[in-house]
Amino acid sequence: MTARRADIEVHAKGQTSLWGLFPMVVVQIALFVVPIAIMFVYSFWTTQNYQVIREWTLANYLVFFESWTYPSVLFRTLWMSAVITVATLCFAYPFAYWIARYTQRWQKILLGAVVLSFWTSGLLRAYAWMALLGHGGIINKSLMQVGLIDEPLSFLLYNPFPVILVMTYFSLPFAAITIFASLEKMDWTLVDAAADLGSNPTKTFWFITLPQTLPGVISAAILTFVPLMGMFFVPLLVGNPSSAMIAPLVANLMQAFQLGLGAAMSFIVALVVMIIIAAAWRYIRFERV
């Protein structure tokens, strides 16, 4: 094949692959770029007495930053999301490791069981947790019946603990499946080689397994962290009224027709999330290099 012909073929292939990207680009624009653009535009408009004032202003962003109310809730949301992400990874990693390493026969069934929880509405699952954790819930009733406690345990509901517990439960399948995928692709002969050379299991995990699966762990962290930032109903249903998170406040504003301020808050949250993803993405690429 001449160099000229090869050039033409590569060029043609490039064109074909670009056209192949077209549906994805359309979907990306429709579902990502356009909504963000709408939100961005609205964040510079205000509302007055249920009328949208289409005059460009930074007023909504100033409202966000002029008092400590919204930044403090945003920081609390970031902190809670980080704690829940760590908790999720702590449960998801050993679980995924166990499935990948020790359950050859039952692997598909166990993975199916992980996905099964998605079949029920998230709201219903949150209500089910309330039925378990409430003052009149199964846990408190059982403990009282066997005489272990006289009064219901108040920390089980309407506290940070149930928020962490329930949101970890919600995030676990996303993280477990992502980590499982990276464990599946891992070169396990290196683990066996390390063992043959006298490395103990802890050392092998830290120096062989974890570095190989770190991109998967970071992907799992992103997949966990991002939805947590926008989680709306769990903090409302099981959380403490004094520990508000940002999504319910945005929802309040939208419901009260404060579209500009709601959009500005959403955009600030989206921006923070995008910065975190960009940082994580950069780390993944760096790791690959």
Next chain:
Amino acid sequence: MAKLPTRRGFIGGAAAAGMVAGAGISGLPRRAHAAGTVNWLAWGGHVEPAGIKDFFDKTGIRVNHIGMGGNAETFAKLKLSGTSQYDLFEADGLWPLRYHQEGFIEPIDLESLPNVAKNMHPEFKKIPALQVEGGKMLMVPWGWNPTLLVYNKKKVTTPPTSYEALLDPKYKGRVGFSDQHEFMWPVAAMLLGIDNPFKMNKEQLNRAKDVLIRIKRNAPTITKGWNEQLRLYVEETVWIGMSSPGRALTIQTSGGPPMGTETPKEGYYGWIDGDILVKGAANKEAALKWIDYIHTPEYVARNFKRLQRGTANRAGAELLKSQGDSELVTANLMDQPGIALKMRLIEAPANPEDYAAAWNEVMAAT
């Protein structure tokens, strides 16, 4: 020549559509032009599937129920997406006035609807604030309730006579706090001696906000709807809060503790809800037939036996009594319609931006 949309108009329209979706408003109704269909934007509690089926069997008209949120949320939805998709929607208190200002409403002559004319308590047919030209009403009243202090008699041994009880440190973690801000602002305003809770200026709103934050600190959670409130009272997580006498009875009959009801010395607010006809509704005749149908005693009795609150419908209350539900009728003041007209009614805030910001500060406060 047809006027082309401007770029700003296009962005605004697209943005509005996006915002509706963003606000979590879902469940698009079918187009209102479909013959024999009523598009009814209504609270789920008002819907009796058996009644919808019976109405269809009798008239051939389909009722397409679209779920509704709070007053402000519904107003926002109609402002953004227009009213043309609906024939009927619902509202509370004096909110119909706000809709009327926007030109969304077609007032109804209640005497032209046979069941409404015959079965409704006369007091509800002529609520002065909701009447317009020719004696027509902006809304066809359905249910009502005063919002009073309710309390667990086992735990709150001295009957509370003031909203001050909600601030009492001895009830820390035991006070009911609703996410329905329309019912929370009046509590704060009345405690501060402010005359109109829905027309507070920034300084008054700021003080009212501080009062609500103090009440919130006494609450275990912010309740989202009646079912959650009921569970919290029955489980005795919450001992004292605001609700209606009928709902105090429901708490008891649901296995909860004995409940008391007191009228606060500062006064009280209440609500009357009902159905509103959309101006220029595509299915106006069918919509009016549906309103008339739901005011039959049978539909009313079935709905209020389930919902347990006051009804504007005299015949429905009488049917409940004849079915052996006298206690329900008495507790829900169904036979005392005069009380409804003495209540001060919730309304749209005069400066919604300030109210929304203040409410968010209440929610965000630690």
